[in-house]
Amino acid sequence: AQKVTQAQTEISVVEKEDVTLDCVYETRDTTYYLFWYKQPPSGELVFLIRRNSFDEQNEISGRYSWNFQKSTSSFNFTITASQVVDSAVYFCALSGDKIIFGKGTRLHILP
Amino acid sequence: GAVVSQHPSWVICKSGTSVKIECRSLDFQATTMFWYRQFPKQSLMLMATSNEGSKATYEQGVEKDKFLINHASLTLSTLTVTSAHPEDSSFYICSAISRDRGYEQYFGPGTRLTVT
Numbered sequence: 602a603q604k605v606t607q608a609q610t611e612i613s614v615v616e617k618e619d620v621t622l623d624c625v626y627e628t629r630d631t632t633y634y635l636f637w638y639k640q641p642p643s644g645e646l647v648f649l650i651r652r653n654s655f656d657e658q659n660e661i662s663g664r665y666s667w668n669f670q671k672s673t674s675s676f677n678f679t680i681t682a683s684q685v686v687d688s689a690v691y692f693c694a695l696s697g698d699k700i701i702f703g704k705g706t707r708l709h710i711l712p
Numbered sequence: 713g714a715v716v717s718q719h720p721s722w723v724i725c726k727s728g729t730s731v732k733i734e735c736r737s738l739d740f741q742a743t744t745m746f747w748y749r750q751f752p753k754q755s756l757m758l759m760a761t762s763n764e765g766s767k768a769t770y771e772q773g774v775e776k777d778k779f780l781i782n783h784a785s786l787t788l789s790t791l792t793v794t795s796a797h798p799e800d801s802s803f804y805i806c807s808a809i810s811r812d813r814g815y816e817q818y819f820g821p822g823t824r825l826t827v828t
Contacts, residue, residue, distance in 0.1 A: 638819075643821075644750075644803055644805075644822045644824070645819075645821040645822060646805065646819045646822075648819075651816075692755065692756070696817070699746065699758055699761060700746075700758070700807075700817055701758075702755045702757075703755065704754070704755045705754075705755050707753075
């Protein structure tokens with residue numbers, strides 16, 4: 602069975618601090634994709650990244666970075682120098698024949 | 713990038729009535745469309761998977777007679793909530809994938825349903 606665990610339900614940090622959102626997954630598939638999505642208050646999902654199971658390279662995109670470690674089945678997301686606009690719910694997801702979402706982490710960036 | 717639209721973006725209906733939500737892929741033909749449901753402060757839960765021209769596959773616990781899904785064309789899928797009740801109030805999100813686009817999943821903006 603596939604499973605995505607986001608242990609952090611809610612996080613609050615002060616603006617400009619760095620914050621890491623954790624994601625641990627379970628799957629028996631050898632080929633799969635991992636995703637991160639941002640959901641602002643409007644509700645529309647914003648795609649952030651897709652990572653193939655064969656590609657363990659870390660990725661950096663501006664203030665965002667992702668650390669994929671197959672050995673620990675983790676795909677963590679770090680926001681550097683957080684901003685108030687980063688406040689949202691962030692979902693980690695795993696794709697086999699369908700996408701399974703974690704429960705999400707609600708991130709509050711305090712001014 | 714590909715665009716998936718949903719209509720309406722929000723709807724209020726009375727208990728006992730039916731409401732239809734449309735999901736359209738605007739610039740590509742969707743091999744498969746998915747319907748998700750999201751309660752406030754909760755995650756997205758997959759309701760069903762629909763392929764064009766065939767019956768939808770429902771996830772365990774989802775009533776197929778209550779949530780009717782029709783995928784009549786490669787660009788349109790509809791979800792009809794029949795005999796709606798207040799507990800059906802939720803945020804419904806569709807997504808679409810296309811073989812031509814490497815099976816990347818594109819999400820619609822969601823439809824907020826309130827049943828009074």
